[in-house]
Amino acid sequence: MLRLNLTHEAHWLDLGHGVEILVAPMTTALMMAARKEAQGQITVTVEAELSDEGLDTDGIALAMAKAVARIAIQDWKGVGDDNGFFLAVSPEGIDALLDIWPIFEAFQTKYVARAMILDAEKNASPPLPTGSSAGAGTIAKPARAPAQTARKA
Numbered sequence: 001m002l003r004l005n006l007t008h009e010a011h012w013l014d015l016g017h018g019v020e021i022l023v024a025p026m027t028t029a030l031m032m033a034a035r036k037e038a039q040g041q042i043t044v045t046v047e048a049e050l051s052d053e054g055l056d057t058d059g060i061a062l063a064m065a066k067a068v069a070r071i072a073i074q075d076w077k078g079v080g081d082d083n084g085f086f087l088a089v090s091p092e093g094i095d096a097l098l099d100i101w102p103i104f105e106a107f108q109t110k111y112v113a114r115a116m117i118l119d120a121e122k123n124a125s126p127p128l129p130t131g132s133s134a135g136a137g138t139i140a141k142p143a144r145a146p147a148q149t150a151r152k153a
Contacts, residue, residue, distance in 0.1 A: 010074055015106040018078035019097070026115035030071055038067035062098075065108060069094045072111065 010022050024030060038060075070091050079087050079097060087093050098104045 020077040022075035023072045034067040
């Protein structure tokens with residue numbers, strides 16, 4: 001069953017290290033806007049990183065994550081400058097925040113991946129085991145006693 005969140009209210013996410021962010025709900029409109037924003041950034045930044053094998057997929061993923069974050073993050077707690085003063089949310093600040101690896105991973109896991117989990121839900125049927133006995137039950141009776149070990153020569 002697909003579970004719909006009909007509230008469309010922003011919610012707080014704890015990213016660890018004392019950082020919390022207020023994010024808008026992940027919607028199709030948000031993802032489309034982020035894709036459009038990231039497209040221009042990807043074109044500019046990745047052209048310099050082209051290799052013989054093609055585009056740098058990590059660079060594309062980072063550009064997309066930053067675009068999503070710039071649109072989704074509305075407020076934050078626990079983010080300050082070098083002097084320890086609170087920083088207001090800004091596109092530059094969001095980019096700098098996501099340049100910190102553990103914060104980036106937490107954002108990807110708790111916000112982006114959580115929205116993408118819908119693909120894993122598919123339907124209400126659990127997966128069956130694989131192999132020739134998929135879905136079959138056992139019909140053999142359990143052994144009465146464990147087998148004896150072999151004699152040594």
